[in-house]
Amino acid sequence: MKKTLLVLSLCLVAVMMCLTFAACGSSGDDAAADADAGAAGPYTIYSDNAFAPFEFLDEETNEYVGIDMELLAAIAEDQGFEYEVKNEGFDASMGAVQSGQADAMIAGMTITEERAETFDFSEGYFEDGQILVAPENSDVAAWEDLSGKKLAAKTGTMGADYAAANADKYGYTVEYYEDSPTMYTAVTNGANAACVEDYNVICWAIEQGEVQLATVGDIVNPAYYGFAVKKGQNAELLDMFNAGLANIKDSGKYDEILAKYGYGE
Numbered sequence: 001m002k003k004t005l006l007v008l009s010l011c012l013v014a015v016m017m018c019l020t021f022a023a024c025g026s027s028g029d030d031a032a033a034d035a036d037a038g039a040a041g042p043y044t045i046y047s048d049n050a051f052a053p054f055e056f057l058d059e060e061t062n063e064y065v066g067i068d069m070e071l072l073a074a075i076a077e078d079q080g081f082e083y084e085v086k087n088e089g090f091d092a093s094m095g096a097v098q099s100g101q102a103d104a105m106i107a108g109m110t111i112t113e114e115r116a117e118t119f120d121f122s123e124g125y126f127e128d129g130q131i132l133v134a135p136e137n138s139d140v141a142a143w144e145d146l147s148g149k150k151l152a153a154k155t156g157t158m159g160a161d162y163a164a165a166n167a168d169k170y171g172y173t174v175e176y177y178e179d180s181p182t183m184y185t186a187v188t189n190g191a192n193a194a195c196v197e198d199y200n201v202i203c204w205a206i207e208q209g210e211v212q213l214a215t216v217g218d219i220v221n222p223a224y225y226g227f228a229v230k231k232g233q234n235a236e237l238l239d240m241f242n243a244g245l246a247n248i249k250d251s252g253k254y255d256e257i258l259a260k261y262g263y264g265e
Contacts, residue, residue, distance in 0.1 A: 040081035043237055045072065046093035047085055048107040050179045053204045053261040054126075054225075055087060055107065068106045070257045071125060072227075075244030081237070089178060091156035097230050104229045104237055108198060110158045111226040120231050122241045124224025126200075126258075130159045132216040133202050134194040135187060142217055147171035152183045152195035158221055159196035184211045204261070 047055050047068060055066040064087045076083055088096065090109075096102035098118060108128070111121045134140040140149075148171060153160035155176045163174045175192055177183040180201065186192045188211065199219050205211045227241045248254045258264040 040079070040240070042082040042084055043103040043234075044101070045083050045085050046096045046102040046105045046107070047087050048090045048093065048179075049087040050181050051090065051108050051201060052208070052210075054201070057087075067126065067257060067261055067263075068108065070260070071245070071248070071254070072106055074248045074253050074257065075241055078244040078247045079240040081240055090154065091178065094156055097228060100230065100233075103234050104227060104241075106227045108201070108225050109228055110221070110223045112158070112223065115228075116231075118231055119228040120233075120235070120238055121226035121228050122238055123245060124226055125245055126225045127222060128198050128200050128225065129219035129222035130162055130196050131199045131202065131219050132194055133184075133187065133197050133213050134216050135190075136212055136214050138194070138214070138216075140194050140216060143170045146193060149173075149193035150175050150191070152177055152186045152192035154178070154180060154183055154195075154197070157198075158223070159198065162221060163196050180205075184213065187213060200263075207262075 047064070049064075050056060051066075053066050054068040055064055057063070058065045064085065069085070072083070072085070086096075086102070090107050093102065093105040093107050094109075097105050108126075109115070110128070111124055115121075132140070132143060140146060143166065151163050151167075151172045151174050153163040153174050153176055155178055160174070160176060167174055172193075175186070177186060180197065183192075183195050183197070184205065187195045194216065199215070202211075202213065202215060206213060206215075227238070229235075229238050245254070248257075255264050
């Protein structure tokens with residue numbers, strides 16, 4: 001009888017220990033799951049380094065500001081995710097996303113079918129197009145006037161694609177630059193007869209007195225800018241961007257940001 005009671009006691013102790021360990025394990029797993037569920041970032045997001053008014057260095061604060069920077073901050077706050085921005089240039093940003101070095105990019109990147117083969121895009125957040133730009137009082141009044149001349153374009157951009165696609169048609173050669181300011185300088189000092197740039201970007205530079213250039217002709221390739229991730233990856237981040245964009249539009253924050261840079265009603 002005593003032997004039977006001893007066996008039963010030992011079995012009961014063993015069962016209680018198993019239940020205790022199971023409960024502890026479940027609690028740890030649940031905590032880890034809860035932590036994962038609440039995690040949102042930090043994400044590494046690349047951007048351009050000189051593309052005002054969308055991203056540019058504020059010399060007083062030594063920080064990057066602009067429409068893209070403020071939209072991203074407002075959307076992140078709305079959706080509760082953390083991020084770090086690296087302003088490395090447009091072409092470098094595309095490369096970083098494609099290689100997996102960056103989770104996403106926001107850099108005034110036009111949404112196109114060709115790019116959609118490599119990137120997944122958010123809903124469009126700003127519409128723009130490209131335009132020909134020449135020195136004030138230049139004899140370049142249309143694309144046809146570029147015959148035999150050199151046209152500047154920024155590497156990896158829609159402007160560069162348009163310039164290359166129409167080089168034979170208009171008889172010019174294309175020279176490529178890594179950023180907008182360098183491209184503008186090449187036109188101003190006569191190294192290139194003209195350049196092709198996003199309309200709102202060059203208009204900002206002209207209005208701010210940063211360049212002595214003028215737009216020529218009409219806008220081409222009107223399309224929307226989008227936030228981009230590598231195709232098939234970071235779908236959650238993309239969804240948060242879209243949801244946050246919709247929310248800040250509804251709240252008026254989107255219009256407030258654009259108005260700060262002279263856009264909107």
